Amino acid sequence: GAVVSQHPSRVICKSGTSVKIECRSLDFQATTMFWYRQFPKKSLMLMATSNEGSKATYEQGVEKDKFLINHASLTLSTLTVTSAHPEDSSFYICSAETGGSYNEQFFGPGTRLTVL
């Protein structure tokens, strides 16, 4: 299947700093990417839908000014956690759709964020 990568795989930062996470579709173009967050022993929670060239659509309760999403190209979406705090520590996962008549969605390996 298609490959989606995330960078970095792990990041530790100090409280108050901003962290950028990249999501790339390596062998296909993705007009739509999704960002999820997963707390320990919990299920994935959809944060936002990212469409290339337009503003992201955020799920209810997700602060768009805190979680900045940019989808500037068909192979790259970025999530920036601004002014991170310990409660933002989580596992962030992206996914990308292949599009077309047989649309499939592939997930990245995830990014573990720890805010001290």
Place this chain on the structure above:
Amino acid sequence: DAKTTQPPSMDCAEGRAANLPCNHSTISGNEYVYWYRQIHSQGPQYIIHGLKNNETNEMASLIITEDRKSSTLILPHATLRDTAVYYCIVTRSSNTGKLIFGQGTTLQVKP
């Protein structure tokens, strides 16, 4: 999208078939059933999906009841590497769109 109900956990002996049930009694006619799994600390992995007919691929089989209110994912010969959380998701079209994950079933394959 219709809600799904899965048992929180199941055990299976290595080499035996693992049958994971999913209830989706409120599914509507144009909704598909998707199965993903998540191995610890990794991103989810697509397994299989279906609308009405039973489906089979190299990973698993999907059995959907005639009334479509429930389905079963079958891993024919479970291995230790199949230990994971399995998610059954109902979504509006074959274009997956945004996926709403429930709590899933934690499958423990034991030697």
